[in-house]
Amino acid sequence: MPLRFTIEGDWPATRAVFAGLDAAGGVRSEAPGSMPEPDTLEVVRGWLEECGPAAASRVCAGTKLPYQVVRTALQVLHDARMVSLAAGGGWQATRARDEVA
Numbered sequence: 001m002p003l004r005f006t007i008e009g010d011w012p013a014t015r016a017v018f019a020g021l022d023a024a025g026g027v028r029s030e031a032p033g034s035m036p037e038p039d040t041l042e043v044v045r046g047w048l049e050e051c052g053p054a055a056a057s058r059v060c061a062g063t064k065l066p067y068q069v070v071r072t073a074l075q076v077l078h079d080a081r082m083v084s085l086a087a088g089g090g091w092q093a094t095r096a097r098d099e100v101a
Contacts, residue, residue: 040065044073045082048093053086 005016047063048054054062060070074091077083086092 040069041073041077041082044070045077045093048083048091053088053090053092055090059091 007014008017009015043063043065044059047059051058051062056067056070056074059065059074060067063070065073074083078085078091082094083091084094
């Protein structure tokens with residue numbers, strides 16, 4: 001799955017911004033480019049809900065998705081606060097925003 005990104009900022013404060021994310025890191029509604037498909041994001045987050053916490057390589061094995069796709073999906077989900085780093089290592093699904101009291 002191809003991914004599109006731009007490099008923003010001036011050295012040394014440069015960063016990669018993936019297509020489909022706004023400046024604050026939230027997912028844009030129009031989602032241009034080839035960021036991970038919503039189905040891919042759901043598969044990765046769903047797998048973590050059922051089997052996590054886990055390292056990205058274990059998510060790859062469980063979902064049968066390529067490593068780079070999983071890593072990008074995890075970054076997009078992390079930026080949207082839908083996954084987080086687990087205390088003991090690896091990634092875990094976080095509660096959905098509407099479930100947080």
